[in-house]
Amino acid sequence: MPRDFTPARAPAETQSTLTESRKLGELPVWRLEDLYPSKTSDAFVGDLEKAARDALAFETKWKGNLATALNATGSDSLAAALTQMDALEDLLGRVASYAGLTYYSDMTNVENGKFFGDVQAKLTDISSRLLFFALELNRIEDEAVDAAMDRDPALAHYRPWIVDLRKDKPFQLDDRIEQLFLEKSMTGAAAFNRLFDETLASLRFKVGDKEQTLEPTLTMLQDADPEVRKSAAEALSLTFRDNIRIFVLVTNTLAKDKEISDRWRGFEDIADARHLSNRVEREVVDALAAAVREAYPRLSHRYYAMKAKWLGMDQMNYWDRNAPLKETPDRLIPWTEAKETVLSAYGSFAPEMAEIASRFFDGGWIDAPARPGKAPGAFAHPTVPSAHPYVLLNYLGKPRDVMTLAHELGHGVHQVLAGAQGALMCQTPLTLAETASVFGEMLTFRALLDRTTDKRERKAMLAQKVEDMINTVVRQIAFYEFERKVHTARKEGELTAEKIGELWLSVQSESLGPAIRISEGYESWWAYIPHFIHSPFYVYAYAFGDCLVNSLYAVYRQADQGFQQKYFELLKAGGTKHHSELLAPFGLDATDPSFWAKGLSMIEGLIDELEALDKAS
Missing domain, CATH: 1.10.1370.40 (Neurolysin; domain 3)
Structure with a gap:
């Protein structure tokens, strides 16, 4: 994710920005030294080298021997292999976390970007040596593994992981193809993820005579002054539009990449891979999405109509959606x-x-x-x-x-x-x-x-x-529906910016309702949502x-x-x-159709309370 030791040119700080910063007080910056002292420290370099050695030793000892290890004891047992794998995962995760967090600290720093990319490449090479483990373990008959877990308490400790692993079995490919998928990911999905991140981090949005990054520009949509909100929205729309070709390329490439992977693995639905990784049934997610869509009129449509009235508008502009009410205290919170x-x-x-x-x-x-x-x-x-x-x-x-x-x-x-x-x-x-x-x-x-x-x-x-x-429930299900439309349409060929924008506006119009005026410029606002890029179908x-x-x-x-x-x-x-085991002690069941209605009714109840307050004032 970041780049070289040449820092990005920061926009000039205005007196207003400095004043606001002082009002917030001293803001903390994380101590990545808790992971490693520096990118070139002996500790970091040593752990990366140790991970490579340990992975090679692990592959040498265990590859082709897991069936035998199932009936062995002590250091030759499958429990011992899993204990070693657990330690390796911790070591690899520590190295990866340090590289990733360093990158996210400044994604426009070229040195950080090179560091992150180099570390990811090395970790991919190391992980390719460990790939055999899950594949080989899943080729052993379930009955034999169950018997070994019943017999060996040390192996039984890992029962949840093994049971989870088996759910992947129908979608696994042979070892060489899995290795190819892993190694090619560096020049495929991972590369386009990085392109997205660095593009987004480098964008500047001109509001008035001031250039700024994405975060403060989005925050201006919460300003009490409607002209400030409008100016911020126009700046966002303009910059997204000027860079839309990159976002369209990234979206098309990653959607096609996912379609290829899904096809090879045999997933039926475009979101089934996500459901599998979430360990949730497709029917449960479908029921959630249907319940939220059915509730749009009672939730977002109803609330935004009330808010438009409070703001003295027949219709709110799309940039007014998160505007503060006049009752909202206008102060910064230290x-x-x-x-x-x-x-x-x-x-x-x-x-x-x-x-x-x-x-x-x-x-x-x-x-x-x-x-x-x-x-x-x-x-x-x-x-x-x-x-x-x-x-x-x-x-x-x-x-x-x-x-x-x-x-x-x-x-x-x-x-x-x-x-x-x-x-x-x-x-x-x-x-x-x-x-x-x-x-x-x-x-x-x-x-x-x-x-x-x-x-x-x-x-x-x-x-x-x-x-x-509403942003957490209605907006995220609308995002999910948008992703479904994009990935479905991508199967028929590359999508243009106009087509993606059309799909975006269709789900936004449906979810936001008639009280929100969706005008020119909003069609490109899908471009900055990182979940679509990093974790397809995460949003539900x-x-x-x-x-x-x-x-x-x-x-x-x-x-x-x-x-x-x-x-x-x-x-x-x-x-x-x-999830069924975890919710049972609370008397909750996500497979019950009424479960989602209960959750949505709380939002509706808050809107009822707001309406009552409004009538009483």
Whole structure:
């Protein structure tokens, strides 16, 4: 992802920018030294060399011998092989995390980009030596593996990983083809991912006489001044349009690349590979998507009609969708206040949760400032169990930034707790990976709402929460529908910018409703969404997580005791249990058609409360 040691030219800071920066206070920058002292340190170079040696030794000892290891004991047993594999995954993950986080710190730095690319190439070569393990293990009869797990407690420890691995068996190819797919990924999907990232990081948007990066320009869409919002939207549209050929090329290439992989592996539906990696059934996702689409009129259409009236408009422009209400306090929230707000909300739920979250602030695990070249948006990176997660933000002091902090810290707490499962089993499927993040947001929102007595402030808070939930549920399912249309249409040939824009506008019009005026310029706004590039069909996980948490939070509000313990057990499970097992202790079942209706009804209830407040004022 980044480039060379020539820093990108930063836009000139205005006095306004400097004043706002001072209001936010000192923002933390992460300490990547916890992983390695530097890119050229003996520790980093040594670990990369050790990973190559260990992978070669692992291949030499175990390749072709797993069936024999199934009945062996001690250092020759399959349990011993899995223990070694777990340690190798941790080592490789540590190296990869350091390279990736260094890159995302400044994606326009050429030296960072070369470092990241070189490390990825070496890790791909190393991983190719380990590829045999899962393929060979899946060729052993299930009955023989089951008998060995029943016999050997050390092997039984890895039962969840082995059971999970078997689900991939019908879609595996022979060893040489799998190796080719892995090695060619560096010059295929990975290369186009990097092209997208570096293109996006290098874009500048001219608003008035000021040039700036993506993140602050998007933030201007939340400005109270409609002219500022319009200017920001026009700048976004213009720059996206000027660079659309690159985004169209990347989208066409990756959609075709995925179609080839899906065809070779035998996936029936364009999203089946994602469903498999998420360990969720297609029918469950279809039911979620159908429930959300059916609820568009009751949720987004209804809310945006109310908001247009509040803003004194018959129709809002597309750039007014996230405009603040006049009741919204117009102030920047300092970092210290954001920190206290989130930790207090977490602590009220469970002191252990606040204690884990506080480590992110105290240990240098957060990178908060928005700066040129840095990855846009926000994420929590789990790294590996032997280290600790890191959180990336672009904190600009808006109320939504506080909720983003709560969201990403939820991920971080989840990742810390799941780390005890080890490198092979700590990764939570995406559908459940959003549980702790959205729950953390909900805790923070409810804590703030409960202490707000002023009706005007309460209305502003409820409106913002409804908008966030619409963005998480309605918008993400619309994104999912857009991806389905794009990948389906790509099978018939390359897509033009006009065609992709047409598909984008069709799902946006359907999901946003008649209260939003979609005018010229918006047709290219699909171009900056990274999920479409990095993780096709990832987006439904947000809606899955939000609806799940709405139901989970309702259980929490009604529970007398014991909820927190069950909740922590859910987070600690990592990737060792299916969603049905994890939700059963709460009396929830995602396969029940009424499950999604319950989650959506909470959003509808907040809109009802807003409408009642409006009538009473």
